[in-house]
Amino acid sequence: FSKVDSLVKYFRRLSRSHNLTLPPGPPKVTYVPEALCEKESSIFAHYESGINFDKYDDILVDVSGSNPPKAIMGFEEAALCESLNRNVSKSGYKKPTPVQKHGIPIIAAGRDLMACAQTGSGKTAAFLLPILQQLMVDGVAASQFSEIQEPEVIIVAPTRELINQIYMEARKFAHGTCVRPVVVYGGISTGHTIREILKGCNVLCGTPGRLMDIIGRGKIGLSKLRYLVLDEADRMLDMGFEPAMRKLVGSPGMPAKEHRQTLMFSATYPEDIQKLAADFLKKDYLFLAVGVVGGACSDVEQVVVQVTKFSKRDQLLEVLKTTGSERTMVFVETKRQADFIATFLCQEKVNTTSIHGDREQREREQALGDFRSGRCPVLVATSVAARGLDIKDVQHIVNFDLPNNIDEYVHRIGRTGRCGNTGRAVCFFDPEADCNLARSLVKVLSGAQQEVPKWLEEAAFSAHGTTGFNPGGRTFASTDSRKGGSFQRDGASHLAAALSSGADDDEWE
Numbered sequence: 001f002s003k004v005d006s007l008v009k010y011f012r013r014l015s016r017s018h019n020l021t022l023p024p025g026p027p028k029v030t031y032v033p034e035a036l037c038e039k040e041s042s043i044f045a046h047y048e049s050g051i052n053f054d055k056y057d058d059i060l061v062d063v064s065g066s067n068p069p070k071a072i073m074g075f076e077e078a079a080l081c082e083s084l085n086r087n088v089s090k091s092g093y094k095k096p097t098p099v100q101k102h103g104i105p106i107i108a109a110g111r112d113l114m115a116c117a118q119t120g121s122g123k124t125a126a127f128l129l130p131i132l133q134q135l136m137v138d139g140v141a142a143s144q145f146s147e148i149q150e151p152e153v154i155i156v157a158p159t160r161e162l163i164n165q166i167y168m169e170a171r172k173f174a175h176g177t178c179v180r181p182v183v184v185y186g187g188i189s190t191g192h193t194i195r196e197i198l199k200g201c202n203v204l205c206g207t208p209g210r211l212m213d214i215i216g217r218g219k220i221g222l223s224k225l226r227y228l229v230l231d232e233a234d235r236m237l238d239m240g241f242e243p244a245m246r247k248l249v250g251s252p253g254m255p256a257k258e259h260r261q262t263l264m265f266s267a268t269y270p271e272d273i274q275k276l277a278a279d280f281l282k283k284d285y286l287f288l289a290v291g292v293v294g295g296a297c298s299d300v301e302q303v304v305v306q307v308t309k310f311s312k313r314d315q316l317l318e319v320l321k322t323t324g325s326e327r328t329m330v331f332v333e334t335k336r337q338a339d340f341i342a343t344f345l346c347q348e349k350v351n352t353t354s355i356h357g358d359r360e361q362r363e364r365e366q367a368l369g370d371f372r373s374g375r376c377p378v379l380v381a382t383s384v385a386a387r388g389l390d391i392k393d394v395q396h397i398v399n400f401d402l403p404n405n406i407d408e409y410v411h412r413i414g415r416t417g418r419c420g421n422t423g424r425a426v427c428f429f430d431p432e433a434d435c436n437l438a439r440s441l442v443k444v445l446s447g448a449q450q451e452v453p454k455w456l457e458e459a460a461f462s463a464h465g466t467t468g469f470n471p472g473g474r475t476f477a478s479t480d481s482r483k484g485g486s487f488q489r490d491g492a493s494h495l496a497a498a499l500s501s502g503a504d505d506d507e508w509e
Protein backbone atom coordinates (compact mmCIF):
# COMPACT_ATOMS: atom_id res chain seq x y z
CA PHE A 1 0.00 0.00 0.00
CA SER A 2 2.78 2.41 0.87
CA LYS A 3 4.34 1.84 -2.58
CA VAL A 4 1.02 2.60 -4.26
CA ASP A 5 0.66 5.67 -2.06
CA SER A 6 4.06 7.02 -2.95
CA LEU A 7 3.43 6.34 -6.64
CA VAL A 8 0.15 8.28 -6.45
CA LYS A 9 1.95 11.14 -4.68
CA TYR A 10 4.72 11.08 -7.29
CA PHE A 11 2.23 11.32 -10.16
CA ARG A 12 0.35 14.08 -8.37
CA ARG A 13 3.58 16.09 -8.02
CA LEU A 14 4.48 15.38 -11.62
CA SER A 15 1.08 16.48 -12.88
CA ARG A 16 1.28 19.72 -10.84
CA SER A 17 4.74 20.60 -12.08
CA HIS A 18 3.79 19.88 -15.70
CA ASN A 19 0.31 21.35 -15.50
CA LEU A 20 -1.31 18.03 -16.44
CA THR A 21 -4.86 17.01 -15.64
CA LEU A 22 -5.20 13.54 -14.19
CA PRO A 23 -8.38 11.57 -14.85
CA PRO A 24 -10.65 11.70 -11.78
CA GLY A 25 -10.31 8.71 -9.42
CA PRO A 26 -13.14 7.42 -7.26
CA PRO A 27 -14.65 10.21 -5.13
CA LYS A 28 -12.87 10.77 -1.83
CA VAL A 29 -14.73 9.20 1.08
CA THR A 30 -15.67 11.97 3.47
CA TYR A 31 -18.25 10.23 5.62
CA VAL A 32 -17.70 10.57 9.36
CA PRO A 33 -20.16 8.68 11.53
CA GLU A 34 -21.96 10.49 14.33
CA ALA A 35 -20.07 10.67 17.62
CA LEU A 36 -21.10 7.85 19.97
CA CYS A 37 -23.30 8.54 22.95
CA GLU A 38 -21.19 8.44 26.13
CA LYS A 39 -24.11 7.78 28.49
CA GLU A 40 -23.82 4.52 30.43
CA SER A 41 -27.43 3.66 29.57
CA SER A 42 -26.41 3.66 25.91
CA ILE A 43 -23.02 1.94 26.32
CA PHE A 44 -24.53 -0.91 28.36
CA ALA A 45 -27.87 -1.15 26.50
CA HIS A 46 -28.65 -4.85 26.04
CA TYR A 47 -31.49 -7.25 25.56
CA GLU A 48 -32.40 -9.97 28.00
CA SER A 49 -31.25 -13.54 27.61
CA GLY A 50 -34.15 -15.86 26.75
CA ILE A 51 -35.94 -18.80 28.27
CA ASN A 52 -33.52 -21.28 26.71
CA PHE A 53 -30.37 -19.67 28.13
CA ASP A 54 -30.00 -22.37 30.81
CA LYS A 55 -30.35 -25.09 28.17
CA TYR A 56 -26.94 -24.02 26.87
CA ASP A 57 -25.55 -26.05 29.78
CA ASP A 58 -26.90 -29.27 28.22
CA ILE A 59 -24.95 -28.81 24.98
CA LEU A 60 -22.05 -31.23 24.64
CA VAL A 61 -18.65 -29.60 24.75
CA ASP A 62 -15.50 -31.12 23.35
CA VAL A 63 -12.06 -29.63 23.89
CA SER A 64 -9.29 -31.31 21.94
CA GLY A 65 -5.57 -30.77 22.11
CA SER A 66 -3.14 -31.32 24.94
CA ASN A 67 -3.63 -30.15 28.54
CA PRO A 68 -6.70 -27.96 28.24
CA PRO A 69 -7.28 -25.84 31.35
CA LYS A 70 -10.34 -26.53 33.48
CA ALA A 71 -13.56 -24.72 32.55
CA ILE A 72 -14.95 -22.06 34.85
CA MET A 73 -18.51 -22.35 36.15
CA GLY A 74 -19.14 -18.67 36.92
CA PHE A 75 -17.66 -15.27 36.09
CA GLU A 76 -16.31 -15.05 39.65
CA GLU A 77 -13.89 -17.88 38.76
CA ALA A 78 -12.56 -15.85 35.83
CA ALA A 79 -10.74 -13.62 38.34
CA LEU A 80 -11.63 -10.49 36.40
CA CYS A 81 -10.53 -7.16 37.85
CA GLU A 82 -13.09 -4.93 39.50
CA SER A 83 -13.84 -2.70 36.53
CA LEU A 84 -14.30 -5.64 34.19
CA ASN A 85 -16.57 -7.38 36.69
CA ARG A 86 -18.63 -4.21 37.00
CA ASN A 87 -18.93 -3.94 33.23
CA VAL A 88 -19.92 -7.59 32.94
CA SER A 89 -22.77 -7.15 35.38
CA LYS A 90 -23.86 -3.82 33.86
CA SER A 91 -24.11 -5.75 30.58
CA GLY A 92 -26.65 -8.05 32.21
CA TYR A 93 -24.39 -11.12 32.18
CA LYS A 94 -25.08 -13.32 35.21
CA LYS A 95 -23.44 -16.54 34.18
CA PRO A 96 -21.13 -17.50 31.35
CA THR A 97 -22.28 -19.41 28.28
CA PRO A 98 -20.41 -22.66 27.45
CA VAL A 99 -18.06 -21.02 24.95
CA GLN A 100 -17.20 -18.49 27.68
CA LYS A 101 -16.83 -21.16 30.40
CA HIS A 102 -14.24 -22.96 28.31
CA GLY A 103 -12.83 -20.17 26.16
CA ILE A 104 -12.00 -17.70 28.95
CA PRO A 105 -9.63 -20.02 30.87
CA ILE A 106 -8.05 -21.29 27.64
CA ILE A 107 -7.20 -17.76 26.53
CA ALA A 108 -6.16 -16.76 30.06
CA ALA A 109 -3.74 -19.69 30.06
CA GLY A 110 -2.03 -18.22 27.01
CA ARG A 111 -3.15 -20.94 24.60
CA ASP A 112 -4.04 -20.51 20.94
CA LEU A 113 -7.64 -21.42 20.23
CA MET A 114 -9.95 -22.39 17.43
CA ALA A 115 -13.45 -22.18 18.90
CA CYS A 116 -16.71 -23.24 17.37
CA ALA A 117 -20.05 -22.50 19.02
CA GLN A 118 -23.52 -21.90 17.69
CA THR A 119 -24.64 -18.46 16.55
CA GLY A 120 -25.68 -16.03 19.27
CA SER A 121 -24.01 -17.95 22.11
CA GLY A 122 -21.60 -15.28 23.32
CA LYS A 123 -18.37 -15.84 21.40
CA THR A 124 -17.50 -12.11 21.42
CA ALA A 125 -17.25 -11.85 25.21
CA ALA A 126 -15.44 -15.20 25.28
CA PHE A 127 -12.42 -13.55 23.64
CA LEU A 128 -12.82 -9.94 24.78
CA LEU A 129 -12.96 -10.61 28.53
CA PRO A 130 -9.76 -12.64 28.98
CA ILE A 131 -7.83 -10.35 26.62
CA LEU A 132 -8.94 -7.19 28.42
CA GLN A 133 -8.21 -8.83 31.77
CA GLN A 134 -4.64 -9.57 30.69
CA LEU A 135 -4.17 -6.01 29.41
CA MET A 136 -5.42 -4.73 32.78
CA VAL A 137 -3.02 -6.99 34.66
CA ASP A 138 -0.14 -5.75 32.52
CA GLY A 139 -1.25 -2.18 33.02
CA VAL A 140 -1.31 -1.03 29.41
CA ALA A 141 -2.54 2.47 28.78
CA ALA A 142 -3.22 4.17 25.48
CA SER A 143 -0.79 6.96 24.74
CA GLN A 144 -1.97 10.01 22.84
CA PHE A 145 1.53 11.24 22.28
CA SER A 146 2.81 8.78 19.76
CA GLU A 147 2.83 9.28 15.97
CA ILE A 148 2.76 5.51 15.57
CA GLN A 149 0.32 3.56 17.66
CA GLU A 150 1.26 0.05 18.70
CA PRO A 151 -1.84 -1.93 19.65
CA GLU A 152 -1.57 -5.02 21.82
CA VAL A 153 -4.63 -6.56 20.14
CA ILE A 154 -5.91 -6.76 16.58
CA ILE A 155 -9.39 -8.11 15.90
CA VAL A 156 -10.51 -8.71 12.32
CA ALA A 157 -13.99 -9.49 11.01
CA PRO A 158 -15.40 -9.66 7.48
CA THR A 159 -17.93 -6.81 7.38
CA ARG A 160 -18.05 -3.18 8.41
CA GLU A 161 -21.16 -3.54 10.52
CA LEU A 162 -19.84 -6.58 12.35
CA ILE A 163 -16.47 -5.07 13.19
CA ASN A 164 -18.23 -1.96 14.42
CA GLN A 165 -20.39 -4.13 16.67
CA ILE A 166 -17.32 -5.92 18.06
CA TYR A 167 -15.73 -2.51 18.68
CA MET A 168 -18.86 -1.41 20.60
CA GLU A 169 -18.58 -4.55 22.74
CA ALA A 170 -14.88 -3.88 23.38
CA ARG A 171 -15.68 -0.27 24.28
CA LYS A 172 -18.40 -1.49 26.67
CA PHE A 173 -16.19 -3.98 28.50
CA ALA A 174 -13.23 -1.57 28.58
CA HIS A 175 -15.39 1.27 29.92
CA GLY A 176 -13.74 3.10 32.80
CA THR A 177 -10.34 1.46 32.16
CA CYS A 178 -7.16 2.78 30.52
CA VAL A 179 -7.58 0.44 27.56
CA ARG A 180 -8.70 2.19 24.38
CA PRO A 181 -10.28 0.28 21.51
CA VAL A 182 -10.47 1.86 18.03
CA VAL A 183 -12.33 0.69 14.93
CA VAL A 184 -11.29 1.04 11.28
CA TYR A 185 -13.36 0.08 8.26
CA GLY A 186 -14.04 1.16 4.70
CA GLY A 187 -16.58 3.75 3.66
CA ILE A 188 -15.41 6.20 6.34
CA SER A 189 -13.04 9.16 5.97
CA THR A 190 -9.48 7.91 6.35
CA GLY A 191 -8.44 11.20 7.96
CA HIS A 192 -11.06 10.70 10.65
CA THR A 193 -9.93 7.10 11.20
CA ILE A 194 -6.28 8.13 11.55
CA ARG A 195 -7.16 10.91 13.99
CA GLU A 196 -9.04 8.35 16.12
CA ILE A 197 -6.05 6.01 16.08
CA LEU A 198 -3.64 8.74 17.07
CA LYS A 199 -5.69 9.45 20.20
CA GLY A 200 -4.34 6.11 21.45
CA CYS A 201 -5.04 2.53 20.45
CA ASN A 202 -4.67 -0.70 22.41
CA VAL A 203 -7.34 -2.81 20.71
CA LEU A 204 -7.58 -2.26 16.98
CA CYS A 205 -10.74 -3.67 15.41
CA GLY A 206 -10.78 -3.66 11.62
CA THR A 207 -11.98 -5.09 8.37
CA PRO A 208 -9.02 -6.47 6.39
CA GLY A 209 -8.93 -3.89 3.57
CA ARG A 210 -8.90 -0.79 5.74
CA LEU A 211 -6.68 -2.41 8.34
CA MET A 212 -3.98 -3.20 5.77
CA ASP A 213 -4.34 0.30 4.34
CA ILE A 214 -3.77 1.92 7.75
CA ILE A 215 -0.84 -0.39 8.51
CA GLY A 216 0.61 0.46 5.08
CA ARG A 217 0.39 4.17 5.89
CA GLY A 218 2.77 3.59 8.77
CA LYS A 219 0.32 4.66 11.47
CA ILE A 220 0.31 1.29 13.20
CA GLY A 221 3.32 -0.57 14.55
CA LEU A 222 2.95 -4.27 15.19
CA SER A 223 5.84 -4.98 17.50
CA LYS A 224 3.72 -4.91 20.68
CA LEU A 225 1.00 -7.13 19.26
CA ARG A 226 0.12 -10.03 21.56
CA TYR A 227 -3.35 -11.10 20.44
CA LEU A 228 -4.63 -11.64 16.93
CA VAL A 229 -8.34 -12.50 16.83
CA LEU A 230 -10.15 -13.72 13.72
CA ASP A 231 -13.89 -13.51 14.25
CA GLU A 232 -15.90 -15.47 11.68
CA ALA A 233 -12.57 -17.20 11.20
CA ASP A 234 -13.71 -19.58 8.46
CA ARG A 235 -14.81 -16.58 6.40
CA MET A 236 -11.57 -14.74 7.15
CA LEU A 237 -9.58 -17.68 5.80
CA ASP A 238 -11.61 -18.65 2.75
CA MET A 239 -10.57 -17.71 -0.75
CA GLY A 240 -11.78 -14.12 -0.45
CA PHE A 241 -9.76 -13.09 2.58
CA GLU A 242 -6.94 -15.61 2.94
CA PRO A 243 -4.42 -13.49 0.97
CA ALA A 244 -5.16 -10.45 3.16
CA MET A 245 -4.75 -12.53 6.32
CA ARG A 246 -1.44 -13.94 5.08
CA LYS A 247 -0.34 -10.41 4.26
CA LEU A 248 -1.34 -9.27 7.73
CA VAL A 249 0.62 -11.97 9.54
CA GLY A 250 3.56 -11.37 7.18
CA SER A 251 3.56 -7.59 7.78
CA PRO A 252 6.83 -6.06 8.97
CA GLY A 253 7.06 -6.20 12.74
CA MET A 254 4.23 -8.73 13.17
CA PRO A 255 5.32 -11.20 15.86
CA ALA A 256 5.61 -14.78 14.60
CA LYS A 257 2.83 -17.14 15.69
CA GLU A 258 5.10 -18.50 18.44
CA HIS A 259 5.25 -15.01 19.95
CA ARG A 260 1.60 -14.00 19.77
CA GLN A 261 -1.68 -15.60 20.78
CA THR A 262 -3.97 -16.33 17.85
CA LEU A 263 -7.66 -16.88 18.50
CA MET A 264 -10.28 -17.96 16.00
CA PHE A 265 -14.04 -17.98 16.50
CA SER A 266 -16.95 -19.03 14.33
CA ALA A 267 -20.11 -21.14 14.27
CA THR A 268 -18.89 -23.01 11.20
CA TYR A 269 -15.53 -24.52 10.24
CA PRO A 270 -15.28 -26.52 7.03
CA GLU A 271 -12.48 -29.02 7.40
CA ASP A 272 -10.31 -27.58 4.66
CA ILE A 273 -10.44 -24.18 6.35
CA GLN A 274 -9.50 -25.78 9.68
CA LYS A 275 -6.44 -27.28 8.07
CA LEU A 276 -5.47 -23.95 6.57
CA ALA A 277 -6.13 -22.18 9.89
CA ALA A 278 -3.52 -24.36 11.54
CA ASP A 279 -0.86 -22.38 9.59
CA PHE A 280 -1.73 -19.35 11.70
CA LEU A 281 -1.82 -21.15 15.06
CA LYS A 282 0.80 -22.65 17.34
CA LYS A 283 1.12 -26.41 17.04
CA ASP A 284 -0.49 -27.08 20.40
CA TYR A 285 -3.62 -25.00 19.79
CA LEU A 286 -6.83 -26.14 21.42
CA PHE A 287 -9.99 -26.85 19.46
CA LEU A 288 -13.18 -26.07 21.33
CA ALA A 289 -16.45 -27.38 19.93
CA VAL A 290 -19.69 -26.47 21.66
CA GLY A 291 -22.33 -28.72 20.08
CA VAL A 292 -22.03 -29.81 16.47
CA VAL A 293 -19.47 -27.92 14.44
CA GLY A 294 -21.43 -26.04 11.78
CA GLY A 295 -24.76 -26.90 13.42
CA ALA A 296 -27.70 -24.49 13.32
CA CYS A 297 -28.83 -22.73 16.47
CA SER A 298 -31.25 -25.09 18.20
CA ASP A 299 -33.47 -22.19 19.33
CA VAL A 300 -34.49 -21.34 15.79
CA GLU A 301 -37.57 -23.07 14.41
CA GLN A 302 -36.81 -23.81 10.76
CA VAL A 303 -39.53 -24.16 8.14
CA VAL A 304 -38.86 -25.00 4.49
CA VAL A 305 -41.48 -23.99 1.94
CA GLN A 306 -41.48 -25.29 -1.61
CA VAL A 307 -41.80 -22.41 -4.09
CA THR A 308 -41.33 -21.55 -7.73
CA LYS A 309 -39.36 -18.53 -8.77
CA PHE A 310 -42.61 -16.84 -9.85
CA SER A 311 -44.49 -17.46 -6.61
CA LYS A 312 -41.79 -16.21 -4.23
CA ARG A 313 -42.91 -12.58 -4.02
CA ASP A 314 -46.51 -13.45 -3.19
CA GLN A 315 -45.34 -16.00 -0.65
CA LEU A 316 -43.11 -13.40 0.95
CA LEU A 317 -46.12 -11.12 1.36
CA GLU A 318 -48.03 -14.02 2.92
CA VAL A 319 -45.21 -14.63 5.42
CA LEU A 320 -44.95 -10.94 6.25
CA LYS A 321 -48.70 -10.85 6.96
CA THR A 322 -48.12 -13.32 9.78
CA THR A 323 -45.08 -11.48 11.21
CA GLY A 324 -46.87 -8.12 11.55
CA SER A 325 -44.58 -5.48 13.01
CA GLU A 326 -42.08 -8.02 14.39
CA ARG A 327 -38.56 -7.52 13.12
CA THR A 328 -37.84 -9.66 10.07
CA MET A 329 -34.71 -10.05 7.95
CA VAL A 330 -35.23 -11.13 4.36
CA PHE A 331 -32.10 -12.55 2.73
CA VAL A 332 -31.62 -12.39 -1.02
CA GLU A 333 -28.68 -13.38 -3.18
CA THR A 334 -27.82 -10.22 -5.14
CA LYS A 335 -27.66 -6.50 -4.55
CA ARG A 336 -30.03 -5.90 -7.46
CA GLN A 337 -32.50 -8.35 -5.98
CA ALA A 338 -32.22 -6.60 -2.60
CA ASP A 339 -33.17 -3.24 -4.18
CA PHE A 340 -35.93 -4.88 -6.19
CA ILE A 341 -37.55 -6.70 -3.24
CA ALA A 342 -37.20 -3.70 -0.92
CA THR A 343 -38.93 -1.47 -3.51
CA PHE A 344 -41.62 -4.08 -4.05
CA LEU A 345 -42.33 -4.33 -0.31
CA CYS A 346 -42.45 -0.55 0.08
CA GLN A 347 -44.98 -0.42 -2.77
CA GLU A 348 -47.00 -3.00 -0.86
CA LYS A 349 -46.92 -0.63 2.16
CA VAL A 350 -44.53 -2.77 4.20
CA ASN A 351 -42.03 -0.51 6.03
CA THR A 352 -38.81 -1.86 4.59
CA THR A 353 -35.17 -0.87 4.33
CA SER A 354 -32.21 -2.63 2.78
CA ILE A 355 -28.51 -3.25 3.26
CA HIS A 356 -25.99 -4.38 0.67
CA GLY A 357 -22.53 -3.63 -0.63
CA ASP A 358 -23.57 -1.08 -3.25
CA ARG A 359 -25.13 1.23 -0.69
CA GLU A 360 -23.01 4.01 0.73
CA GLN A 361 -21.78 3.55 4.28
CA ARG A 362 -24.04 6.36 5.49
CA GLU A 363 -27.05 4.55 3.95
CA ARG A 364 -25.95 1.18 5.37
CA GLU A 365 -25.72 2.62 8.86
CA GLN A 366 -29.03 4.44 8.46
CA ALA A 367 -30.70 1.20 7.29
CA LEU A 368 -29.36 -0.76 10.23
CA GLY A 369 -30.36 2.04 12.61
CA ASP A 370 -33.92 2.11 11.21
CA PHE A 371 -34.16 -1.65 11.55
CA ARG A 372 -32.71 -1.70 15.08
CA SER A 373 -35.10 1.03 16.23
CA GLY A 374 -38.08 -0.71 14.62
CA ARG A 375 -38.82 2.27 12.35
CA CYS A 376 -38.47 -0.21 9.48
CA PRO A 377 -39.31 -3.66 10.84
CA VAL A 378 -38.28 -5.40 7.64
CA LEU A 379 -34.65 -5.44 6.46
CA VAL A 380 -33.86 -6.88 3.05
CA ALA A 381 -30.22 -7.95 3.06
CA THR A 382 -27.55 -9.72 1.06
CA SER A 383 -24.89 -11.90 2.66
CA VAL A 384 -23.30 -8.71 4.00
CA ALA A 385 -25.66 -9.02 6.99
CA ALA A 386 -25.48 -12.80 7.35
CA ARG A 387 -22.72 -13.08 9.92
CA GLY A 388 -22.38 -11.90 13.47
CA LEU A 389 -24.94 -9.10 13.62
CA ASP A 390 -26.65 -9.07 16.99
CA ILE A 391 -29.90 -7.13 16.74
CA LYS A 392 -32.48 -7.07 19.48
CA ASP A 393 -35.85 -8.66 18.85
CA VAL A 394 -35.23 -10.12 15.40
CA GLN A 395 -37.99 -12.72 15.44
CA HIS A 396 -38.00 -13.91 11.85
CA ILE A 397 -35.62 -14.72 9.07
CA VAL A 398 -36.80 -15.34 5.53
CA ASN A 399 -34.41 -16.95 3.09
CA PHE A 400 -36.09 -15.54 -0.02
CA ASP A 401 -33.19 -16.90 -2.05
CA LEU A 402 -31.22 -19.79 -0.64
CA PRO A 403 -27.49 -19.19 -0.38
CA ASN A 404 -25.22 -21.52 -2.34
CA ASN A 405 -23.45 -22.65 0.80
CA ILE A 406 -24.97 -24.34 3.86
CA ASP A 407 -22.68 -22.50 6.29
CA GLU A 408 -24.08 -19.24 5.00
CA TYR A 409 -27.58 -20.58 5.73
CA VAL A 410 -26.55 -21.43 9.31
CA HIS A 411 -25.21 -17.91 9.86
CA ARG A 412 -28.23 -16.22 8.27
CA ILE A 413 -30.79 -18.01 10.43
CA GLY A 414 -28.57 -17.29 13.43
CA ARG A 415 -29.59 -13.61 13.30
CA THR A 416 -32.59 -14.79 15.32
CA GLY A 417 -32.81 -17.12 18.33
CA ARG A 418 -29.89 -15.43 20.10
CA CYS A 419 -28.76 -15.74 23.68
CA GLY A 420 -31.41 -18.27 24.66
CA ASN A 421 -34.26 -16.46 22.88
CA THR A 422 -36.37 -18.25 20.30
CA GLY A 423 -36.88 -17.33 16.66
CA ARG A 424 -38.27 -18.61 13.38
CA ALA A 425 -36.67 -19.02 9.97
CA VAL A 426 -38.64 -19.62 6.79
CA CYS A 427 -36.72 -20.84 3.83
CA PHE A 428 -38.02 -20.71 0.25
CA PHE A 429 -36.82 -23.75 -1.64
CA ASP A 430 -37.12 -23.69 -5.41
CA PRO A 431 -36.45 -27.23 -6.70
CA GLU A 432 -35.42 -25.74 -10.05
CA ALA A 433 -32.59 -23.77 -8.46
CA ASP A 434 -31.80 -25.11 -5.01
CA CYS A 435 -31.45 -28.88 -5.33
CA ASN A 436 -27.70 -28.82 -4.79
CA LEU A 437 -28.30 -27.59 -1.25
CA ALA A 438 -30.99 -30.19 -0.47
CA ARG A 439 -28.78 -32.78 1.17
CA SER A 440 -26.91 -30.43 3.47
CA LEU A 441 -30.16 -28.66 4.31
CA VAL A 442 -31.70 -31.97 5.39
CA LYS A 443 -28.63 -32.59 7.54
CA VAL A 444 -28.81 -29.22 9.22
CA LEU A 445 -32.56 -29.54 9.82
CA SER A 446 -32.33 -32.99 11.33
CA GLY A 447 -29.25 -32.01 13.35
CA ALA A 448 -31.34 -29.30 14.97
CA GLN A 449 -34.31 -31.67 15.50
CA GLN A 450 -36.45 -29.86 12.95
CA GLU A 451 -39.12 -31.40 10.76
CA VAL A 452 -37.81 -32.41 7.35
CA PRO A 453 -40.54 -32.31 4.67
CA LYS A 454 -40.92 -35.51 2.68
CA TRP A 455 -40.47 -33.70 -0.64
CA LEU A 456 -37.17 -32.23 0.58
CA GLU A 457 -35.89 -35.65 1.61
CA GLU A 458 -36.75 -36.89 -1.88
CA ALA A 459 -35.05 -33.90 -3.48
CA ALA A 460 -31.98 -34.58 -1.34
CA PHE A 461 -31.99 -38.23 -2.33
CA SER A 462 -32.22 -37.59 -6.05
CA ALA A 463 -29.76 -34.69 -5.93
CA HIS A 464 -27.29 -36.95 -4.18
CA GLY A 465 -27.91 -39.85 -6.52
CA THR A 466 -27.61 -37.90 -9.73
CA THR A 467 -25.21 -35.03 -9.24
CA GLY A 468 -22.60 -36.06 -6.73
CA PHE A 469 -21.52 -32.45 -7.04
CA ASN A 470 -18.45 -31.87 -4.92
CA PRO A 471 -15.93 -29.65 -6.62
CA GLY A 472 -12.56 -29.82 -5.01
CA GLY A 473 -13.67 -32.68 -2.78
CA ARG A 474 -14.08 -30.29 0.13
CA THR A 475 -15.44 -31.60 3.36
CA PHE A 476 -17.73 -30.38 6.08
CA ALA A 477 -16.17 -30.79 9.49
CA SER A 478 -18.06 -32.57 12.20
CA THR A 479 -15.29 -32.04 14.74
CA ASP A 480 -11.63 -31.06 15.16
CA SER A 481 -10.04 -31.91 11.80
CA ARG A 482 -6.99 -33.29 13.65
CA LYS A 483 -9.22 -36.17 14.75
CA GLY A 484 -10.22 -36.85 11.16
CA GLY A 485 -13.89 -36.39 12.04
CA SER A 486 -15.48 -35.17 8.89
CA PHE A 487 -18.00 -36.17 6.30
CA GLN A 488 -18.12 -35.35 2.62
CA ARG A 489 -20.03 -32.23 1.88
CA ASP A 490 -22.40 -32.56 -1.06
CA GLY A 491 -23.21 -29.78 -3.51
CA ALA A 492 -22.50 -27.04 -1.03
CA SER A 493 -18.80 -26.75 -1.07
CA HIS A 494 -17.01 -23.69 0.12
CA LEU A 495 -15.04 -23.61 -3.06
CA ALA A 496 -18.19 -23.76 -5.15
CA ALA A 497 -19.63 -20.95 -3.08
CA ALA A 498 -16.56 -18.83 -3.43
CA LEU A 499 -16.40 -19.44 -7.16
CA SER A 500 -20.05 -18.81 -7.82
CA SER A 501 -20.56 -15.82 -5.58
CA GLY A 502 -19.38 -13.43 -8.27
CA ALA A 503 -22.64 -11.50 -8.13
CA ASP A 504 -21.89 -10.23 -4.67
CA ASP A 505 -18.14 -10.36 -4.50
CA ASP A 506 -17.75 -6.92 -3.05
CA GLU A 507 -20.24 -7.55 -0.26
CA TRP A 508 -17.27 -8.16 1.97
CA GLU A 509 -14.70 -5.68 3.13
Ligand SMILES: Nc1ncnc2c1ncn2[C@@H]1O[C@H](COP(=O)(O)OP(=O)(O)OP(=O)(O)O)[C@@H](O)[C@H]1O
Binds near residue numbers: 046100122124125266
Ligand atom coordinates in the same frame (compact mmCIF):
# COMPACT_ATOMS: atom_id res chain seq x y z
N1 LIG B 1 -23.08 -14.67 29.55
C1 LIG B 1 -23.99 -13.93 28.95
N2 LIG B 1 -25.12 -13.58 29.60
C2 LIG B 1 -26.06 -12.82 28.99
N3 LIG B 1 -25.96 -12.36 27.71
C3 LIG B 1 -24.87 -12.70 27.03
C4 LIG B 1 -23.83 -13.49 27.61
N4 LIG B 1 -22.86 -13.66 26.68
C5 LIG B 1 -23.26 -12.99 25.58
N5 LIG B 1 -24.46 -12.41 25.77
C6 LIG B 1 -25.23 -11.64 24.77
O1 LIG B 1 -25.67 -12.57 23.79
C7 LIG B 1 -25.75 -11.93 22.51
C8 LIG B 1 -25.02 -12.78 21.48
O2 LIG B 1 -23.62 -12.75 21.74
P1 LIG B 1 -22.54 -12.71 20.56
O3 LIG B 1 -22.93 -11.65 19.56
O4 LIG B 1 -21.22 -12.63 21.18
O5 LIG B 1 -22.79 -14.14 19.90
P2 LIG B 1 -21.89 -14.94 18.86
O6 LIG B 1 -21.72 -16.29 19.41
O7 LIG B 1 -20.67 -14.15 18.54
O8 LIG B 1 -22.86 -15.00 17.60
P3 LIG B 1 -22.52 -15.10 16.02
O9 LIG B 1 -22.06 -16.49 15.74
O10 LIG B 1 -23.82 -14.80 15.35
O11 LIG B 1 -21.45 -14.08 15.73
C9 LIG B 1 -25.18 -10.54 22.70
O12 LIG B 1 -26.25 -9.63 22.82
C10 LIG B 1 -24.40 -10.64 23.98
O13 LIG B 1 -24.30 -9.41 24.66
